[in-house]
Amino acid sequence: MPENPRAARLGAALKLTPFALAAMLASGASHGADWRISPRLDLRETYSDNVGLQNGGDTRGSFISEVAPSINVSSNGPRLKVSADAGWNLYAYSDKDVPNLQDSQRHYNGTAQAVVVDELLFVDAGASGSRQAISAFGPVSNNTFSSTNRTDISTWRISPYVRHRFGSTADMTLRYMRDSVDSGVAGYGSSMASTRSADISSGTRFTTFGWNLSYYHQDLDQHVVGSSAPTVGGESSSENSTVGLRWGVIRRLSLTANAGYDKYEYPTLGESTRGRSWSAGFIWTPSTRTSVQASFGRRYFGKTGSLASSYRTQRSVWTLDYSDAVTTNRSQFLLPSSVDTAAMLDGLFAANFPDPVQRQQAVQAYIAATGLPPTLANSINYLSNRYIRIKRLQGAAVFRGARSNLTFTVYDEDRVALSTQQSDSALLLGQLATLNDNTTQRGASVNLDYRLAPRTNAFANLSVARSRSLSNDVVSNYNETRLGMNHRFAARSRGSLELRHTRGSLYLLNGGNYSENALVATFSIQY
DSSP states (O other), X not given: OOOOHHHHHHHHHHHHHHHHHHHHHHHXXXXXXXXXXXXXXXXXEEEETTTTOOOGGXXXXXXXXXXXXXXXXXXXXXXXXXXXXXXEEEEEESOTTOSSBOSEEEEEEEEEEEEEETTTXXXXXXXXXXXXXXXXXXXXXXXXXXXXXXXXXEEEEEXXXXXXXXXXXXXXXXXXXXXXXXXSOTTTOEEEEEEEEEEEEEOTTOSSEEEEEEEEEEEEEEEOTTOSSEEEEEEEEEEEEEEEEEEEEETTEEEEEEEEEEEEEOOOXXXXXXXXXXXXXXXXXXXXXXXXXXXXXXXXXXXXXXXXXXXXXXXXXXXXXXEEEEEEHHHHHHSOOSOBHHHHHHHHHTTTOOSHHHHHHHHHHHXXXXXXXXXXXXXXXXXXOSEEEEEEEEXXXXXXXXXXXXXXXXXXXXXXXXXXXXXXXXXXOGGGTTTTSEEEEEEEEEEEEXXXXXXXXXXXXXXXXXXXXXTTTEEEEEEEEEEEEEEEEETTEEEEEEEEEEEEEOTTTTSSEEEEEEEEEEEEEEO
């Protein structure tokens, strides 16, 4: 029997993995990297009046006992940097006959960067696994017990790259990346990509004028779960070439211009998938606390633009970002676009904790005390095999007071499918075939915490979201309110009590809405 080409490529990639990891570990071990290992145990008791997220007369209540061990491993050495965490949640129900419940779930996420050869060869690697939403038009909740509208997504990536400096004239980076995204959903299956990129930019001798040349090429292969035959998505590719110029008009203001060519290979009904691109913009940094970078231009799919801005005061951090790009659903799993909670708080804590290690510890303690999620409000990355154009505007603000803190996020996202519906034929059938043609998602969240005593905090969180399919005129709403208190008993133990109310839509199931009220008590031990 002839060898499966995809299996051969996967085998080759996996054969390289031990060598890459061995090089990373050796580079860290040889220079005495400082490792930090932090186990944690959460014991949780929950009562939910709708544990399966059903509607109407199908609602069932249950007590849920939960044991959740987890571990965090980190190293911040000069040659090896590692940040990884993993956890396992085990559930026991007082009513075992409720449908669509899961007995356990696992999650992990890790990244590593290593210096293999000084100032020349480097390796980046990462892996993640978690339960994700299948569709934007189904139940989405902090209820982790129901398996409705959820599946496990696992990813990994390995990226060796060469970086060389030609004196003060130019800097060059050559990179190769191999990555994979896998799920247990028939019709979405698994995908693997190979990416090659090159970037050459002007060195330090170019002060007033700067330049850069970049090239990017990715080959993507998608397959159905449990089959050696390619899906209707099959093989596709993307290629981008760009030349850019920068002119420093004044000390803190630079004008930018870029020109290039885009070439995509994916199934369409005759629309253009290639063409010239150009953009013009500016970079403005009036102070160390303020940064604005913006551009506008045109690509083969139409007018486009971008914005990345941030502003920081002694007691607040503000960010506003806009992006417009052709991408894939799998790319969003590999490089999530959500607002990272720890990154937002890092800027807020910078003045009080100059040391980065102490600042990281203070940020993590604050997140645990206030019940904040790892990422702030963001759109749902639903499953799709199609190439899509995503236009996303998102903003976030964090305010820190003497006894209270406020976190606010908002997003507005449009997704337009560029490749044919046939790519999703096994995912969406019948009247759902056009569900993901053109969708909009809007949402916001606000989190307020108040320090009642040195060891006791009260918090309140409100999240709202709305997803709409413009092709089917289907609307799905979601809102959740959380109220709670937490108390630190000792240096390594804390407890919390939380009341949660959730309402949402069940369009992909039997229609209608669902609601859930839950009371959650948690005791945590950090070793």
